[in-house]
Amino acid sequence: xxxxxxxxxxxxxxxxxxxxxxxxxxxxxxxxxxxxxxxxxxxxxxxxxxxxxxxxxxxxxxxxxxxxxxxxxxxxxxxxxxxxxxxxxxxxxxxxxxxxxxxxxxxxxxxxxxxxxxxxxxxxxxxxxxxxxxxxxxxxxxxxxxxxxxxxxxxxxxxxxxxxxxxxxxxxxxxxxxxxxxxxxxxxxxxxxxxxxxxxxxxxxxxxxxxxxxxxxxxxxxxxxxxxxxxxxxxxxxxxxxxxxxxxxxxx
Amino acid sequence: xxxxxxxxxxxxxxxxxxxxxxxxxxxxxxxxxxxxxxxxxxxxxxxxxxxxxxxxxxxxxxxxxxxxxxxxxxxxxxxxxxxxxxxxxxxxxxxxxxxxxxxxxxxxxxxxxxxxxxxxxxxxxxxxxxxxxxxxxxxxxxxxxxxxxxxxxxxxxxxxxxxxxxxxxxxxxxxxxxxxxxxxxxxxxxxxxxxxxxxxxxxxxxxxxxxxxxxxxxxxxxxxxxxxxxxxxxxxxxxxxxxxxxxxxxxxxxxxxxxxxxxxxxxxxxxxxxxxxxx
Numbered sequence: 001x002x003x004x005x006x007x008x009x010x011x012x013x014x015x016x017x018x019x020x021x022x023x024x025x026x027x028x029x030x031x032x033x034x035x036x037x038x039x040x041x042x043x044x045x046x047x048x049x050x051x052x053x054x055x056x057x058x059x060x061x062x063x064x065x066x067x068x069x070x071x072x073x074x075x076x077x078x079x080x081x082x083x084x085x086x087x088x089x090x091x092x093x094x095x096x097x098x099x100x101x102x103x104x105x106x107x108x109x110x111x112x113x114x115x116x117x118x119x120x121x122x123x124x125x126x127x128x129x130x131x132x133x134x135x136x137x138x139x140x141x142x143x144x145x146x147x148x149x150x151x152x153x154x155x156x157x158x159x160x161x162x163x164x165x166x167x168x169x170x171x172x173x174x175x176x177x178x179x180x181x182x183x184x185x186x187x188x189x190x191x192x193x194x195x196x197x198x199x200x201x202x203x204x205x206x207x208x209x210x211x212x213x214x215x216x217x218x219x220x221x222x223x224x225x226x227x228x229x230x231x232x233x234x235x236x237x238x239x240x241x242x243x244x245x246x247x248x249x250x251x252x
Numbered sequence: 253x254x255x256x257x258x259x260x261x262x263x264x265x266x267x268x269x270x271x272x273x274x275x276x277x278x279x280x281x282x283x284x285x286x287x288x289x290x291x292x293x294x295x296x297x298x299x300x301x302x303x304x305x306x307x308x309x310x311x312x313x314x315x316x317x318x319x320x321x322x323x324x325x326x327x328x329x330x331x332x333x334x335x336x337x338x339x340x341x342x343x344x345x346x347x348x349x350x351x352x353x354x355x356x357x358x359x360x361x362x363x364x365x366x367x368x369x370x371x372x373x374x375x376x377x378x379x380x381x382x383x384x385x386x387x388x389x390x391x392x393x394x395x396x397x398x399x400x401x402x403x404x405x406x407x408x409x410x411x412x413x414x415x416x417x418x419x420x421x422x423x424x425x426x427x428x429x430x431x432x433x434x435x436x437x438x439x440x441x442x443x444x445x446x447x448x449x450x451x452x453x454x455x456x457x458x459x460x461x462x463x464x465x466x467x468x469x470x471x472x473x474x475x476x477x478x479x480x481x482x483x484x485x486x487x488x489x490x491x492x493x494x495x496x497x498x499x500x501x502x503x504x505x506x507x508x509x510x511x512x513x514x515x516x517x518x519x520x521x522x523x524x525x526x527x528x529x530x531x
Contacts (some may be wrong), residue, residue, distance in 0.1 A: 064429055089429035100296055101476035102422060110415035111430055117415055118483040145477070146422075158426070 016042040016077035018063075018085065018169055018201060023071035025058050032058045033069070034225045040218065042077075042168070043195055045202040047212055047232075050222035051244055056205045057092075059222065060171055063203075064089060075168065085169055088162030088200075090155065092173035098147035104157050105129055105142050112164050136160045136190055152183025156190070163194070170194070172204040176211065184208065188215045209236060253393045267502060272389050276498055276508070279391040279455065282399045284494040286448055288487030289410055291469035293441060297421035301352055302340070303445050304462040305359035309336040310450040311458050312366035314383055319369050326454060333446035336362065341439050386457025386509040388498065395455075402451060406444060417441050418479070456509040463513035464490065467520050474523035489519055 018040050025033040033055045040046050048056050061067035064087060075085035096102070106117040108129045115125075126142075133139045136156040141149065149157060155175050162170055172191075176184050188211050195202050206212075212219055212232040219235040221227045227240040235241055256278060260268045267273040294303050313332030317325025336358065344354050370380050382390075419427040420437045428434050445465075453461055472485035497512030 066428060087429070089426070091423065091425040091429065096422060097296075099473050100422060101473055101478055101482040102296075102418070103478045106418075106479040107422075110419045111426075114412075114415055116411050117418055117479040119411075120480070143478070161426075 016075070016168070018075050019073070020059075020063070021072045021074070023059070023062060023069050023073065025055070025062060025067060025069045027058075031224065033062070036071070036222070036226055038220055038226060038229065040201050040203065042201050043199050044217045045191065045195055045215060046204070046218045046220060047216045048203060048205045048220050048222060049207070049209070049212075049235075050227075054223040054244075056222055057173065060173060060203070060205065063087070063169075063171065077168075086165065086167045088167035088170045090158045090162045090170070090172040090175055092177070092205075096146045096154075098145075100145070100147050102146050103143055104133070104138075104146060104149075107146055107157070108132065108161065108164075111161055132160045132164045133157070135163055135194065137186075150180075150183070151178035152180065152187060155179055155183075155187055159187075159190070159194075163198070166198055166200070168200055170200055170202045172202070174205050174207065176206055176208045184211060191215070212236065267499075273498075273502065275391050275393060275396060276388045277495065279388060279396050279399060280494040280498050280508075280512075281491070282396060282403050283452055283455070284490040285487050286399075286403050286406055287452075287464040288468045288490035289406065289483065290445060290448060291465050291467070291490065292472070292483050292486050293414070293417055293421065293469075294445065294465050295469035295473065296418065297441070299442075299445075300462065300466040301355050301359075302442070303449060303465045305340075305355045305362065306333055306336065306442075306446050306449045307453060307458050307461050308359045308366070309333050309362040310446075310453050311380075311383055312362045312369070313450065314453075315366045315369040315380065318379070319372065326451065329450045329453070330447055333450040334443050337442040337446040338439065341435070341442050345435065383454055384458050385507050386453065386455050386460070388455045388508040391455050399451065402448060406448065409440070409444060413437065413440060456512075457507070460507075460509045460513045463516060464494075464509075467513070467516035468493075471516070471520040471523040474520075474527040489516065493519060 020036060020038045023033060023036040024031070036055075036059060038046075048059065050056050058067060062069040063073055102117070105121065105126070109115055109117045109121060109125065112128070112132075113125060115121075130139050130142060133142060136159050138153065138156045138160060141153055141157055144153075146154065146157070159172075159175075170191075175187060179187060191202055191204075192215055194200070213236070216232050218229060219232050220229040221235050221238075221241055221244060223244050227244060228235050228238050257271055257274050260274060294300055310329045310333045313329030314325045316332065317328030320328070340354070340358055343358075344351055347354060367377070370377055416427070416432045416437045417440075419430070419432060420434050424434050427437075449461060449465070456464060468486040468490040469482070471489055472482050476482035476485050493515040494512050497515050498508055500515070501508040501511040
């Protein structure tokens with residue numbers, strides 16, 4: 001959050017950063033996003049908020065490269081001015097079938113190696129999976145079936161998965177939905193630790209504003225375009241925020 | 253084949269003198285693992301209705317093959333099934349309609365077209381009956397060789413692609429964020445099912461083939477705790493029920509395909525009862 005202090009001219013200098021400039025997305029005749037610009041540094045946690053249908057998921061898809069767009073998305077580090085961005089992605093409330101006989105280990109094997117999940121797992125790979133799960137205090141979940149995990153446990157497993165290989169940018173799509181209050185605090189603490197330990201940026205869509213002031217550096221209020229961005233206090237007190245969520249008919 | 257034939261001569265059953273029974277035994281031993289493996293992905297990917305529709309399109313392909321006077325209508329059926337699988341995957345990606353609606357449209361159209369062609373010019377439908385019921389006892393050594401090749405190909409593809417297919421079926425978004433081409437995995441998978449279903453149809457029968465593609469994994473899900481057990485139980489169930497079904501149908505004189513399906517259904521019912529104990 002205080003990265004800017006080192007760069008009074010607004011440039012990134014020796015810090016790494018992600019810059020979205022003038023991004024627009026049109027689906028058929030619908031303009032989903034218009035002239036969206038945002039800028040985040042490594043180690044920063046940014047919350048993307050906005051009413052339903054504001055284009056939050058579309059923006060994330062664009063950054064993930066799953067959506068065609070106009071404009072530019074650039075990532076740079078001091079060593080590599082236009083380095084390829086490695087993104088870890090935690091998808092939105094995944095609906096796994098409770099009856100699927102897929103364990104956390106099976107899911108990891110399918111994601112981090114090309115080995116078929118039905119073959120015996122070598123000890124080294126299992127150790128690696130346990131190490132990944134340790135990042136999210138989830139070693140005990142390795143042999144559980146994914147359909148039986150609680151909302152919070154599932155988010156932690158998906159988070160561990162998104163951190164392997166270690167990304168520069170971590171994107172989470174509503175990580176707090178379906179997670180109880182205790183689980184939310186645990187998850188936010190964990191995200192805070194992770195970004196400091198691994199110096200990565202976190203961009204998360206959320207509808208839960210209670211956590212913002214405590215954990216987040218920057219809030220971006222989006223409704224087709226960026227209505228306002230800044231510190232949590234600045235955005236949550238703004239007229240734009242009140243309009244988007246109260247007068248605009250959206251749901252908080 | 254002569255080694256295989258000689259293998260059972262010491263057994264005290266009267267079928268050991270019948271080469272067609274030994275052919276059939278070998279054929280089910282090759283086909284069962286094929287169905288057991290594919291079954292796991294079909295069930296996890298919620299594609300059981302789709303594999304059923306593929307069987308129907310295979311029938312249309314056979315009818316077209318017969319109409320054109322082809323010596324081996326089965327290859328026309330294979331070609332049509334692949335075309336169907338590709339077209340279906342494409343339409344499903346493009347349309348706003350629910351997947352089961354799309355499958356329903358394709359499936360019923362395929363059957364209607366098949367019957368239309370088969371009965372064109374007042375032709376009798378009787379010659380197509382064998383495709384509906386299937387006849388495993390008619391399998392020839394050359395056809396078993398073909399099935400073995402298909403099994404080998406499926407096993408290789410399976411080892412290369414099963415993790416991608418698993419991820420695509422349980423969470424498409426997660427799969428694509430990890431650089432997996434969902435469309436390509438789906439297409440490959442549907443084409444493999446299309447080929448296997450079509451080749452097996454004349455021995456297993458259009459009307460029961462889908463039970464072999466759904467029941468082994470459906471039952472395995474009830475008792476498996478992880479992917480390894482899931483695939484293992486599915487293949488074992490397919491193998492045991494196929495071999496048992498062959499002999500039971502021989503002893504009491506009825507359709508082999510139907511007997512295998514019934515045994516699998518009984519195993520499914522038992523596994524459902526076991527489920528509460530396992531989980």
